[in-house]
Amino acid sequence: xxxxxxxxxxxxxxxxxxxxxxxxxxxxxxxxxxxxxxxxxxxxxxxxxxxxxxxxxxxxxxxxxxxxxxxxxxxxxxxxxxxxxxxxxxxxxxxxxxxxxxxxxxxxxxxx
Amino acid sequence: xxxxxxxxxxxxxxxxxxxxxxxxxxxxxxxxxxxxxxxxxxxxxxxxxxxxxxxxxxxxxxxxxxxxxxxxxxxxxxxxxxxxxxxxxxxxxxxxxxxxxxxxxxxxxxxxxxxx
Numbered sequence: 001x002x003x004x005x006x007x008x009x010x011x012x013x014x015x016x017x018x019x020x021x022x023x024x025x026x027x028x029x030x031x032x033x034x035x036x037x038x039x040x041x042x043x044x045x046x047x048x049x050x051x052x053x054x055x056x057x058x059x060x061x062x063x064x065x066x067x068x069x070x071x072x073x074x075x076x077x078x079x080x081x082x083x084x085x086x087x088x089x090x091x092x093x094x095x096x097x098x099x100x101x102x103x104x105x106x107x108x109x110x111x112x
Numbered sequence: 113x114x115x116x117x118x119x120x121x122x123x124x125x126x127x128x129x130x131x132x133x134x135x136x137x138x139x140x141x142x143x144x145x146x147x148x149x150x151x152x153x154x155x156x157x158x159x160x161x162x163x164x165x166x167x168x169x170x171x172x173x174x175x176x177x178x179x180x181x182x183x184x185x186x187x188x189x190x191x192x193x194x195x196x197x198x199x200x201x202x203x204x205x206x207x208x209x210x211x212x213x214x215x216x217x218x219x220x221x222x223x224x225x226x227x228x
Contacts, residue, residue: 006154032215043114043202043219044155051215089154093215099145099168100204100217102154 002027004092006103013080014111021106023090024072030092033066033073034100039086048075080110114138116205116220124226125193133188133223137205143167144186145217146178149200161186190225198227 003026013019025033034049050057050064050073057064061080066073077084087107091100115138125131137144143162147155157170161180175191184205190197201224204217 034216036219043221046216046218049216091154099157099160099170100147100155101157105152105154 002030002092002094002101004090004101004103006090006106008106009104010107010109012109012111015080015082017080019075019077019080019084019108019110021075021088021090021108022072023074023092023103024070025092025101026071027092027094028068028071029094032093032098033064034091035062035064035075036089036091036102037086038089038105044089077108080108082110082112084108085110114205114218114220116141116203116218118201118203118220118223120223121221122224122226124228127193127195127227129193130189130191131193131225133190133201133203133225134185135188135203135205135220136185137203138207138218140207141205141218142184142208143206144180144184145204145206146186146188147202147204147219148172149202149222151199155202158188193227195227198225200224 006023031052036044037047038044063076087105090103093100117136145160146158149155159169160167164180177189180186200222202222204219
């Protein structure tokens with residue numbers, strides 16, 4: 001089955017700096033890669049996703065890049081703010097209506 | 113916030129008991145997936161329901177079972193509860209498949225189950 005590895009497990013940045021979280025996946029058939037943000041005691045919130053026919057996608061301060069050959073994808077957050085502090089999870093799946101396999105999470109702390 | 117709701121919010125059960133958790137999917141979504149999230153870990157896939165049929169299952173024993181109803185709401189049932197079943201149980205609904213939809217999963221707030 002699919003295996004997703006996520007690094008780093010914790011990340012501390014100063015407000016205004018950029019943050020990068022990286023994930024690798026094992027199943028070359030995976031073609032959908034979402035990122036979720038989970039604040040303490042709350043539900044995972046879908047913040048951005050990318051499909052395998054696209055190499056990069058941006059939405060305001062966040063962007064995701066995908067390298068299919070290397071089987072890794074990354075989340076980039078620019079101009080970080082204290083409200084970006086949360087646990088971020090990457091995930092991978094094959095096709096629509098398929099199970100998501102999650103990484104182990106990255107705890108991002110943005111210092112004011 | 114998504115339109116996915118779950119009940120109850122919290123639940124405390126004793127080892128060996130049975131529990132039923134409920135999920136109402138977002139309007140227009142016909143697929144519901146259930147995940148177990150242990151403390152400090154990522155969600156793990158339990159199973160998925162599409163149009164009232166099980167559409168995939170993760171590495172969970174048969175004492176984890178589910179249902180989906182004609183209105184696309186869903187139940188997760190766990191029999192013979194074990195201490196390790198203590199976790200946050202999340203359901204996620206997905207929109208009907210179309211040219212650019214059907215991949216996304218939107219999570220409910222979860223049910224925190226404690227087994228003592």
